[in-house]
Amino acid sequence: MKDLKPAVLLFVSFTIICGGIYPALVTGLAQAVFPIQAKGSFITDKNGKEIGSTLIGQPFSDPKYFWSRPSGTSDFGYNPMASGGSNAGPTNHDYLKAVEDRIRALRDTGVTGKIPADLVQASASGLDSHISPEAAALQIVRVAKARGVSEMAVTQLVTQVTEDRQFGILGEPRVNVLMLNLALDGVKTH
Amino acid sequence: MNPLLAKMGVSGVNMEGKDVRFGLAGSSLFTVATTGTSCGAVNTMLDSLTPIGGMIPLSLILTGEVVFGGVGSGLYTMLAFAIIAVFVSGLMIGRTPEYLGKKIEVAEMWLSILVILTAGVMVLVLSGIAMITPSAVASMANPGAHGLSEVLYAMASMANNNGSAFAGLNANVNFYNLLGSLAMLLGRYVPAIAVLAMAGSLAEKKYIPPSLGTLPTDRAPFVVWLVLVIVIIGALTFFPALALGPIVEHLTMLGGN
Numbered sequence: 001m002k003d004l005k006p007a008v009l010l011f012v013s014f015t016i017i018c019g020g021i022y023p024a025l026v027t028g029l030a031q032a033v034f035p036i037q038a039k040g041s042f043i044t045d046k047n048g049k050e051i052g053s054t055l056i057g058q059p060f061s062d063p064k065y066f067w068s069r070p071s072g073t074s075d076f077g078y079n080p081m082a083s084g085g086s087n088a089g090p091t092n093h094d095y096l097k098a099v100e101d102r103i104r105a106l107r108d109t110g111v112t113g114k115i116p117a118d119l120v121q122a123s124a125s126g127l128d129s130h131i132s133p134e135a136a137a138l139q140i141v142r143v144a145k146a147r148g149v150s151e152m153a154v155t156q157l158v159t160q161v162t163e164d165r166q167f168g169i170l171g172e173p174r175v176n177v178l179m180l181n182l183a184l185d186g187v188k189t190h
Numbered sequence: 191m192n193p194l195l196a197k198m199g200v201s202g203v204n205m206e207g208k209d210v211r212f213g214l215a216g217s218s219l220f221t222v223a224t225t226g227t228s229c230g231a232v233n234t235m236l237d238s239l240t241p242i243g244g245m246i247p248l249s250l251i252l253t254g255e256v257v258f259g260g261v262g263s264g265l266y267t268m269l270a271f272a273i274i275a276v277f278v279s280g281l282m283i284g285r286t287p288e289y290l291g292k293k294i295e296v297a298e299m300w301l302s303i304l305v306i307l308t309a310g311v312m313v314l315v316l317s318g319i320a321m322i323t324p325s326a327v328a329s330m331a332n333p334g335a336h337g338l339s340e341v342l343y344a345m346a347s348m349a350n351n352n353g354s355a356f357a358g359l360n361a362n363v364n365f366y367n368l369l370g371s372l373a374m375l376l377g378r379y380v381p382a383i384a385v386l387a388m389a390g391s392l393a394e395k396k397y398i399p400p401s402l403g404t405l406p407t408d409r410a411p412f413v414v415w416l417v418l419v420i421v422i423i424g425a426l427t428f429f430p431a432l433a434l435g436p437i438v439e440h441l442t443m444l445g446g447n
Contacts, residue, residue, distance in 0.1 A: 085235030
């Protein structure tokens with residue numbers, strides 16, 4: 001019986017500390033110190049309307065926009081309610097055929113030479129918001145032609161949006177597709 | 191790089207199941223860190239790794255996630271390996287097997303073998319049963335050798351308390367739910383109980399101060415020996431299964447099929 005009291009006491013106090021105080025503290029701190037990130041890194045236009053998130057990729061198919069990576073999410077690509085990959089193995093014939101179709105679709109837009117892997121292989125999350133700088137470079141000619149602007153101008157924009165490794169070492173150089181397309185359209189974001 | 195894609199004119203590393211911001215280095219580091227300790231979180235879809243790439247996390251789990259300091263039970267698996275290493279080296283060079291001043295005898299040997307082999311036996315036997323069960327085979331998302339890798343990984347992850355997966359395998363069917371629970375129950379609790387029993391047995395023994403006949407276990411040669419013992423036991427237990435899964439897939443991939 002005398003073991004029971006400390007057990008119950010610990011149970012109650014840890015429930016309050018770990019289940020109430022700690023989450024409240026962390027949530028409060030996050031809202032105060034990183035308000036934008038804590039709310040989901042939303043991008044808003046000049047009227048304050050939410051038009052996307054820098055973290056959640058979106059599909060594009062119009063030639064005048066840069067295209068995102070293929071997505072393996074269930075039901076449809078870039079399904080934000082079902083983040084996940086294709087789980088296709090590297091020697092799976094159906095998968096290889098799918099990649100071949102993606103390559104053909106890119107070639108149909110006038111792409112020659114090597115194709116960067118990230119543009120024809122699906123991401124882990126299925127919601128990858130980035131493409132590699134090489135994958136962006138590959139699309140510059142198409143985008144410039146579809147918009148009737150100079151390749152120079154588009155290249156400049158791509159360079160502007162390209163992010164380097166975080167702190168110089170973490171991750172890989174990358175281009176946020178949504179931010180790039182918004183910049184192309186001249187949408188002011190906050 | 192997947193040579194089958196290189197043939198189609200794709201350049202760069204295999205990006206299937208990897209996000210651009212993590213890239214190859216970030217994905218590989220995270221995968222190894224979470225499977226070497228029993229964490230199980232992923233930032234990469236392990237099922238889509240190249241065959242040898244997928245064999246690395248699988249092997250780390252199969253050797254018992256002995257990178258201690260993780261969230262799981264790596265330390266006690268490592269202690270069991272240390273006791274086996276002490277015993278085998280004692281036999282080879284004719285010294286009394288003792289570890290940290292305690293004599294290693296028959297009981298400790300039985301218990302450390304239980305710690306090390308339970309999960310492995312569960313993985314191999316249950317994967318074997320899966321291969322002759324139609325509903326288990328139908329759950330595979332990828333055909334051929336990769337399907338075996340998926341099943342092996344599922345059993346290894348469940349028996350060794352990891353939690354990551356070759357997620358193409360549809361494990362939510364009666365077969366995997368039932369045999370998986372068996373793998374988890376035995377693979378996790380038998381070693382835990384054996385380690386507790388060993389602790390009890392060692393605690394009762396008298397401390398023997400190190401003598402000339404004692405093999406020093408705090409020197410570099412023992413560390414190398416311990417690593418070799420882990421690799422040898424892991425290889426002897428799992429090489430045939432790995433040869434039929436990831437290794438055969440690697441070879442067929444190189445061969446262009």
